Amino acid sequence: MALKQKQASEVATKVINQDELFILDVRNEEAYGDWKIEGASVTSMNVPYFDLIDGVEEILPKLPRDKEILVVCAKEGSSIFVGEELVEAGLENVSYLSGGMKAWSEHLEPVKVGDLPGGALYQFVRLGKGCLSYLIESNGEAAVVDANRMIENYSSFAENKGLTIKATFDTHLHADHISGGKTLADQVNGMYYLPEEDAGEVTFDYTALKEGSTVTVGEVTIEPIYSPGHTIGSTSLMVHDAYLLTGDILFVESIGRPDLAGKAEDWVQDLRTTLYNRYKEMAGELVVLPAHFSKMAELDEKGLVSAKLQDLYQKNDGLNVEKEEDFRKMVTENLPPQPNAYQEIRETNMGKINPDEETKREMEIGPNRCAVN
Amino acid sequence: MDAQKTLDTKGLACPMPIVKTKKAMKDMESGEVLEVQATDKGAQSDLAAWAKSGGHELMKSEETDGVFYFWIKKA
Numbered sequence: 001m002a003l004k005q006k007q008a009s010e011v012a013t014k015v016i017n018q019d020e021l022f023i024l025d026v027r028n029e030e031a032y033g034d035w036k037i038e039g040a041s042v043t044s045m046n047v048p049y050f051d052l053i054d055g056v057e058e059i060l061p062k063l064p065r066d067k068e069i070l071v072v073c074a075k076e077g078s079s080i081f082v083g084e085e086l087v088e089a090g091l092e093n094v095s096y097l098s099g100g101m102k103a104w105s106e107h108l109e110p111v112k113v114g115d116l117p118g119g120a121l122y123q124f125v126r127l128g129k130g131c132l133s134y135l136i137e138s139n140g141e142a143a144v145v146d147a148n149r150m151i152e153n154y155s156s157f158a159e160n161k162g163l164t165i166k167a168t169f170d171t172h173l174h175a176d177h178i179s180g181g182k183t184l185a186d187q188v189n190g191m192y193y194l195p196e197e198d199a200g201e202v203t204f205d206y207t208a209l210k211e212g213s214t215v216t217v218g219e220v221t222i223e224p225i226y227s228p229g230h231t232i233g234s235t236s237l238m239v240h241d242a243y244l245l246t247g248d249i250l251f252v253e254s255i256g257r258p259d260l261a262g263k264a265e266d267w268v269q270d271l272r273t274t275l276y277n278r279y280k281e282m283a284g285e286l287v288v289l290p291a292h293f294s295k296m297a298e299l300d301e302k303g304l305v306s307a308k309l310q311d312l313y314q315k316n317d318g319l320n321v322e323k324e325e326d327f328r329k330m331v332t333e334n335l336p337p338q339p340n341a342y343q344e345i346r347e348t349n350m351g352k353i354n355p356d357e358e359t360k361r362e363m364e365i366g367p368n369r370c371a372v373n
Numbered sequence: 374m375d376a377q378k379t380l381d382t383k384g385l386a387c388p389m390p391i392v393k394t395k396k397a398m399k400d401m402e403s404g405e406v407l408e409v410q411a412t413d414k415g416a417q418s419d420l421a422a423w424a425k426s427g428g429h430e431l432m433k434s435e436e437t438d439g440v441f442y443f444w445i446k447k448a
Contacts, residue, residue: 028422050391050423074415078388362414 003083004095006070008107011097012127015039015296016109016303022064025072026052026082027101035366037072037104037128039296049078056085068093075100102361104128108153110135111303113289116240117219123289124153125303130292130368131177132305136239138218143167145237145245146291147180149360154184167191167215169222170349171247171291172234173198175260176339176368178360179349182206191215195226195233203351209235227278229271230256230370232263244286244309249274251290252298252307254371255318257335260342264332272327275319284310292370318372331372340366374433374444376408377401383412383440390416391423394445398429401447406432409443417441 014021018041025032026049036044047059063069069091073079079096086094097104105128113121119138126132126148134145135154142163144154147170158165165188168181172195182204185192193209194202211226223238230248234256237245248256255275258267286309293305300306313319321327339345341363347353348360355363380397382390390411397407409420417434420443424431428448435442 028419030418030422048419048422048426049388050395050419051426053388053392053395073387075387077386081388081392 001087001092001094003080003087005098006095007098008103008128009109011037011070011104012107012109015042015127016299016301020067021070022067023070023072024059024063024082024086026078027073031074031101035101037101049073049082052082052085056082056089060089060091063091065091068095070095070097072097072104073100075102101128101365105364106150106361108133108148108150109303110153110157113243113287113304113306116242119218119220121239121243121289122157123304123306124148125293125299125305126177127296129177129364129366130294132289132291132293134245134289136217136220136222137161137163138220140164141166141218143169143215143217143222144181144184145169146171146174146247147184149178149180149183149364151180151184151187154180155187164188165190166217167193169193169209169237171195171209171236171245172231173202173261173346173349174248175342175346175349176292176370177364178345182351193224195231195235197228198231198233199350201350201352211235225278227274229258229267229274231261232267232270234274238286241283242285242287243289244279244282245289245291246279247291248370250279250288250312250316250319251292251294251371252288252305252312253316254294255316255331256370257372258331259335260338260370261346264335268328268331271331272324279309280313282309284308284313288312292368294368294371335372336369339369340364374408375406376444377405379408379410381410382416383410385411386413387415387419391419394420394423398427398445398447403447405447407445407447409445411441411443412439414441420445 023044032046071079071083083096108124122135124133168185170181194206196208215222225236227236430446432444
């Protein structure tokens with residue numbers, strides 16, 4: 001049987017549905033250790049392709065015979081090379097990931113969060129990088145929150161549903177991924193909202209996202225709530241008094257880190273106030289929708305990442321640190337490494353540099369690492 | 374840097390730069406240096422990892438005008 005091609009979308013479906021998946025990842029050990037395809041139903045094995053150039057005999061006994069083997073590499077060339085060797089060696093069910101980890105990093109899976117008057121709210125799950133973005137629709141109008149660079153995902157989604165995107169929002173200046181907010185807004189002649197406090201060095205036009213300036217999409221209201229701490233401008237969005245889009249301030253299993261703009265010590269108190277005062281005074285029934293997840297276990301059976309605010313106050317460790325001193329330590333010491341190329345990503349999001357598409361892809365490789373753990 | 378042999382893999386994508394490097398190294402003597410030129414960005418970390426796993430020494434690497442140069446000393 002010939003080597004088969006698998007699209008990132010097919011792999012995403014398997015991961016979300018928790019269908020069994022065996023992956024032979026042929027990137028080098030460092031790349032694999034840094035970042036790989038994960039999931040409760042995923043088994044993966046790492047053997048660099050350069051150890052398999054002369055043949056695959058050595059690894060044959062370790063590979064399953066009764067299930068599909070998906071070969072994965074950075075782009076796809078090496079996975080095709082190894083995949084063909086496996087087929088020649090007599091394995092029958094072998095495929096490779098089309099576009100490799102780059103395609104995996106760029107795939108967005110839209111998941112419906114719930115209904116809204118005249119429409120609905122959707123979460124776009126970027127499985128390969130842990131980024132979550134949102135589309136709010138009501139009466140033919142739409143808004144996109146924390147858009148990723150691959151904006152055709154949102155524009156084609158809107159087109160298929162006959163929606164006009166009238167605004168895009170960034171809850172803060174992102175450091176882990178390149179924002180598509182400004183580009184998408186320009187493409188549809190819509191407004192681009194960004195918190196003013198994060199936009200000091202931004203080189204292009206934007207509309208200030210600030211508390212008190214409510215935006216409406218169809219029948220739905222989007223209410224900005226100033227919630228600094230991850231960045232000084234971080235602003236949450238309350239949608240229809242039911243959903244709280246928390247950006248990188250509060251996640252399901254963790255909280256935001258204050259150090260990616262180099263000001264951890266200055267912003268610790270802001271983060272503390274947002275999480276321990278501001279959010280705490282809000283309705284516990286609000287459904288928290290963050291801009292990231294860090295573990296596949298955070299996805300529910302539909303692939304959605306969300307939690308009720310009151311539940312997070314019960315079980316999220318970052319919301320349960322009694323002493324301020326302990327909290328300060330937690331968010332400033334022993335932080336994970338910063339996201340790949342985070343400085344260049346911030347500069348790109350300010351419009352200060354404009355790398356080509358290929359360089360942008362390279363900059364975004366790897367996990368998001370916006371949480372404290 | 375002096376090299377006994379030069380290998381041009383410019384324009385080739387993974388896995389070819391390493392396939393060719395491996396082949397070129399076979400014909401060389403221990404202690405000899407191979408210069409590899411590549412344009413594939415992935416080659417950078419892969420060549421370093423490959424050299425390490427084979428015990429070869431990656432003596433130097435640099436990038437000039439989008440071309441990566443590597444000097445590898447055979448084990």
